[in-house]
Amino acid sequence: MIVVFDVGNTNIVLGVYRGKELIDYWRIATDKEKTSDEYSMVIHQFFQYNGLDINDVEDIIISSVVPNIMYSLEHASRKLFNKEPLIVGPGIKTGMNIKYDNPKQVGADRIVNAIAAYEKYGGPLIIVDFGTATTFCAISETGEYLGGTISPGIKISSDALFEKAAKLPRVELVKPGKVICKNTVNSMQAGIIYGYVGLVEYIVNKMKKEIRCSSCRVIATGGLSTLIASETESIDIVDKFLSLEGLNIIYERNKEDRIALNNKSRV
Ligand SMILES: Nc1ncnc2c1ncn2[C@@H]1O[C@H](COP(=O)(O)OP(=O)(O)O)[C@@H](O)[C@H]1O
Numbered sequence: 001m002i003v004v005f006d007v008g009n010t011n012i013v014l015g016v017y018r019g020k021e022l023i024d025y026w027r028i029a030t031d032k033e034k035t036s037d038e039y040s041m042v043i044h045q046f047f048q049y050n051g052l053d054i055n056d057v058e059d060i061i062i063s064s065v066v067p068n069i070m071y072s073l074e075h076a077s078r079k080l081f082n083k084e085p086l087i088v089g090p091g092i093k094t095g096m097n098i099k100y101d102n103p104k105q106v107g108a109d110r111i112v113n114a115i116a117a118y119e120k121y122g123g124p125l126i127i128v129d130f131g132t133a134t135t136f137c138a139i140s141e142t143g144e145y146l147g148g149t150i151s152p153g154i155k156i157s158s159d160a161l162f163e164k165a166a167k168l169p170r171v172e173l174v175k176p177g178k179v180i181c182k183n184t185v186n187s188m189q190a191g192i193i194y195g196y197v198g199l200v201e202y203i204v205n206k207m208k209k210e211i212r213c214s215s216c217r218v219i220a221t222g223g224l225s226t227l228i229a230s231e232t233e234s235i236d237i238v239d240k241f242l243s244l245e246g247l248n249i250i251y252e253r254n255k256e257d258r259i260a261l262n263n264k265s266r267v
Pocket residue numbers: 007008009010011012030130131132133155222223224
């Protein structure tokens with residue numbers, strides 16, 4: 001069994017793989033205040049609750065865009081599984097050529113998504129991740145990571161309206177069905193959701209022109225992907241498990257090195 005962790009700014013998604021099969025997954029709030037003991041306890045509970053044995057875990061891989069949570073999480077993982085986790089970052093084999101000015105700057109989550117999407121759907125393609133931020137990434141026909149865009153996420157945009165405008169409430173992210181709205185809540189919902197649909201369509205079209213591929217596939221992922229995908233033809237596929245699959249693929253690509261390293265340290 002392999003345990004994969006996708007650490008985002010809002011949630012940590014934790015998956016358990018046996019070979020290529022995702023056996024179980026859980027979502028925990030990303031909490032910088034949590035100690036390694038608290039993380040250990042939560043993870044241990046998930047295992048117990050689902051009848052999984054901690055001792056069956058062969059290895060752990062983590063991708064994170066939240067550096068200051070890593071101390072607690074790595075420590076938790078060492079204590080719980082008695083193993084040093086593999087961290088997605090410089091020095092590990094991803095098999096993807098990163099065409100960013102500074103490849104180390106790209107969020108690990110974007111690379112992990114790109115690897116899974118390219119493996120599953122082939123290139124060229126565009127990935128839209130509706131997380132805390134919304135990222136768009138373009139992948140070439142030969143599987144190069146070409147770059148993309150970062151926009152404020154849907155939830156944080158909506159929260160900013162509530163926090164910065166005295167008369168605006170916090171609203172639930174549901175579609176009001178029209179844009180000529182007769183009350184504050186619906187007006188905000190329409191502005192956020194339909195405004196966001198416009199953002200997605202514009203960036204997808206512009207990206208397709210830049211990669212000169214009008215028919216390339218657009219894959220959406222992340223917590224809020226279905227909300228937008230159901231409202232636009234710019235998104236072809238919603239794939240919720242892209243990041244977990246990407247982590248499992250990266251693990252496979254580094255497995256032999258890991259086993260060799262572990263054997264060496266045992267001698
Ligand atoms: N299963 C879900 N259903 C609806 N909303 C979700 C779900 N999971 C996450 N969200 C919401 O989507 C947003 C982004 O979450 P997520 O994709 O987990 O972000 P990140 O990867 O940045 O941690 C958050 O506002 C979260 O509350």
